Amino acid sequence: MNNNEFKRIVKKNTYQLLIFTSRASLPAIGISHTWLVTNKKGKMSRWELLFRKEKNTRRWGHLYLNHFRATVGVEIIPFYGHYFWKSKLLAKIEWKSAEQLIKTIENSKKTYPYKNIYHFIGPNCNTYVQYILNKHPKIKIKLPWNALGKGWKQ
Numbered sequence: 001m002n003n004n005e006f007k008r009i010v011k012k013n014t015y016q017l018l019i020f021t022s023r024a025s026l027p028a029i030g031i032s033h034t035w036l037v038t039n040k041k042g043k044m045s046r047w048e049l050l051f052r053k054e055k056n057t058r059r060w061g062h063l064y065l066n067h068f069r070a071t072v073g074v075e076i077i078p079f080y081g082h083y084f085w086k087s088k089l090l091a092k093i094e095w096k097s098a099e100q101l102i103k104t105i106e107n108s109k110k111t112y113p114y115k116n117i118y119h120f121i122g123p124n125c126n127t128y129v130q131y132i133l134n135k136h137p138k139i140k141i142k143l144p145w146n147a148l149g150k151g152w153k154q
Helices: 003-009 095-111 125-134
Strands: 015-023 032-040 043-049 063-065 088-094
Touching: 015 095, 032 095, 032 125, 043 125, 063 095, 088 095, 095 125
Parallel strands: none
Antiparallel strands: 015 032, 015 088, 032 043, 043 063
């Protein structure tokens, strides 16, 4: 998703949760990488699980806050930082439902049980996003078929 498309869907005076996907980094390009972007009345934050543990960033184990810009996919080549996959918006949730989900996401730095573990088949980024969705069973969003880890035991 490009910046102009993103600006069209973001509403500054509301709560929104945006769920994005892109291809995963090499060599796993056939797998989806999913992440969450929260909008709290104009304050945007990106939440995701990454396989790496880098210093000097806002992270809790493998759970990262704003490691990448909101709409870019993950790096094509890990740690290279120059080429990123294109992202795709999977879902947009607004108002009360989004506000509740955002609280769950912000608390996940304390409550997500697998933030210190990352494996290719799970728990991983898709396990994390599915965990957040599972906390709100009225939200009927399905992650892509190739979101490896979404069905990992929780």
